[in-house]
Amino acid sequence: MxxxxxxxxxxHCQGEDxxxxxxxxxxxxxxxxxxxxEENSKPHILYKRCIYVSPRPNDDTTERKVLMEETGLLKHVPPRPQMECQSYGNYLLYFWANNNMTWETLGIKKGSMDEWVRCHNGDLPYSEDIKSSIQYHHNITTKGYRALVYSGDHDSVIPFLGTQSWVRSLNFPIVNEWRAWHLDGQSAGFTITYTNNMTFATIKGGGHSAPEYQPERCLAMFRRWISDEPL
Incomplete structure (x- = not known):
């Protein structure tokens, strides 16, 4: 269906917004x-659909999801997901990042900045006036700078097919066609290389922030790329 x-x-939606x-x-x-x-978990389609941990609640039930003793610690209290959710670590991050001992250890002076929040959700003082950054990618890569573009193959926020589409729009000739790249004798994803030193790779089992879901595979990919070795 x-x-x-x-x-x-x-x-029926050609040319439509x-x-x-x-x-x-x-x-x-x-x-x-x-x-x-909406029935899927957008960051990773195979994971449990959970609350999005942001400083601005999306519904009126948030207060019931947050421990009363925690609400006094933060001005922008995030909703608390269930412990088995991948986003629970992001929830705990609020309390670690705003802890006095953390600030002292990092050398942050009291009063020098406001409360740390993970996502500002549009309240930062800037406007989005660049609809596409493809021309900037093209300008940089055609100057010879090496580029690694990677995408988790289970991400539905920015699916790898969308990333592949803008990479193809650069119209760079293919140097090495699609092939699997491996870790410990197993496929860890697929990769293709183009002229102008551009490499595109997928991360098997990776979600929206691929290293969060597949840290070992992403580290292996980056180590090989930064060492100028083939994936």
Whole structure:
């Protein structure tokens, strides 16, 4: 059913703003797709769907999810996910990062900065006026700088197919076609290399922030790349 919806979306939503489509049929299809898509964990499609740990709650039930004794410690109290959630570590990070001993150890003077938060969610004093950064990637890579582009193959926030699409849009000739790269005799993902010293690699089992989900594979990939060795 999802494949059928995607085919219809491609057919009826050409040229439409997918966030706010004017075409009635496109709007209906996108609404159906988004409702189905919300059933997944976006950072990693195989993981449990959990609360997004950010300083701005998305619903009115947040207060019930946060321990009362913790609310007095932070101005921007994040919602508390279940302990088995991948995001629970991000929740604990708020309390570690705002602990007085942490600030003293890092040499941060009291009053020099406000409370640390993980994601500001649009309240920073800047505007987003760059719709695409592809031209900047092109300008840098054509000057000979080596580039490693990697993507977790289980990420639905920025799927690897989307990353692959903008890499292809640079129109760099292929040097080495797709192949598996390995760790401990097992496939750790797939990789392809282009001219202008660009390498694109997928991380098997990786989510949105691939090193968070597959640290060993990501470390092996980076060590080989930084040492100018083939993956």
């Amino acid at each position: 999802m494949l059928i919806d995607l085919k219809m979306i491609m057919e 997918h966030m706010n489509p004017m075409n009635a049929l496109c709007a209906q299809l996108m609404d159906r797709f988004n409702r189905l898509f």
